């Protein structure tokens with residue numbers, strides 16, 4: 405039997421943890437210069453390692469963040485990242501041991517949920533994570549994509565240097581109006597890495613800020629230009645948009661029109677866009693918004709189920725009693741009565757029963773209870789409860805995260 409020795413790593417081991425992770429994802433080991441930037445994300449007490457025979461075999465870490473849930477409450481949440489196991493130590497339970505230690509610590513710290521972006525969809529369901537948000541990649545040809553005459557826009561767009569961007573963007577992000585379900589707070593170390601990619605990815609980001617007619621900054625776009633040598637390549641230049649946020653439709657649309665108007669760019673491709681962003685509806689020819697990909701974005705693991713259910717808001721419908729099973733954090737196992745006014749633990753028998761990994765997809769509106777029932781992913785004792793749950797968990801807007809970590 406494999407002997408696991410899971411430890412919370414001291415700062416002196418952070419670099420080794422990062423090296424191991426980068427090797428596991430086939431990325432080059434960070435240079436000294438890159439490590440100075442990357443290390444800003446590493447927080448004491450949040451980096452884990454599992455040792456087999458005295459050697460570091462796997463690692464996982466998290467950033468202190470928060471998650472907006474349906475109804476608008478922002479709950480403390482751990483943003484799990486940099487998970488990797490040495491290729492010669494996989495399938496021996498290293499990840500399982502790390503996940504158990506990490507989730508237990510997340511719960512003890514009082515964080516309501518853990519969340520991550522998964523490298524593969526087959527990994528994290530067994531640990532209670534489920535897909536909470538979906539994203540899409542869109543591509544627009546600058547020569548053909550034009551706004552409708554009455555499309556939103558206006559205001560002013562200006563370019564920022566990296567230093568100014570580092571000062572302004574975090575504040576603008578925080579003031580983006582009514583953050584929707586699935587959005588997260590961005591730790592300082594996240595911003596450092598995001599805006600200093602020349603040290604880690606070899607290209608410097610470009611940043612534009614939008615301000616409204618009163619001069620208030622209310623949106624920004626971050627992109628990297630990908631130029632193709634016109635003598636050898638196909639001569640096309642693509643602007644790769646990593647991050648675009650606006651307080652309202654006018655700010656978001658104005659940033660799009662700015663990007664489409666940048667000289668010598670043939671295409672604008674943006675990743676991790678909201679699934680219901682009305683971009684195609686803003687264009688004169690909707691087909692010019694090409695959807696390249698649609699993918700699972702944020703995976704959420706309820707850590708304190710009672711608190712998570714209590715802080716969400718629900719649509720009008722008759723109550724439903726949900727039974728939740730949680731093998732890794734058994735204190736979550738039990739029944740919860742959900743009503744439009746809130747949710748609480750209940751001694752009533754469950755009308756619908758599910759593994760904890762189904763809870764986030766349901767709560768964030770990623771899937772309907774009736775779809776889960778048809779897929780045999782929830783057990784139904786009261787068939788009427790399925791349509792009641794469909795109504796209770798209906799979300800008006802699609803959930804979206806928009807922050808890769």
Ligand SMILES: CC(=O)SCCNC(=O)CCNC(=O)[C@H](O)C(C)(C)COP(=O)(O)OP(=O)(O)OC[C@H]1O[C@@H](n2cnc3c(N)ncnc32)[C@H](O)[C@@H]1OP(=O)(O)O
Nearest residue numbers: 428485486487488489494495496497498499500520523526
């Ligand atoms: C949030 C992020 O950072 S995402 C990045 C994740 N990292 C990577 O993808 C890097 C490359 N992969 C790895 O480092 C490892 O293979 C990991 C982390 C995915 C898995 O680590 P392991 O130590 O092998 O996992 P462990 O042995 O605990 O496996 C637990 C279970 O998950 C299963 N499993 C592990 N990896 C995968 C996978 N990629 N796909 C499907 N199932 C998997 C195992 O078969 C095992 O199943 P069982 O309980 O039925 O026997």
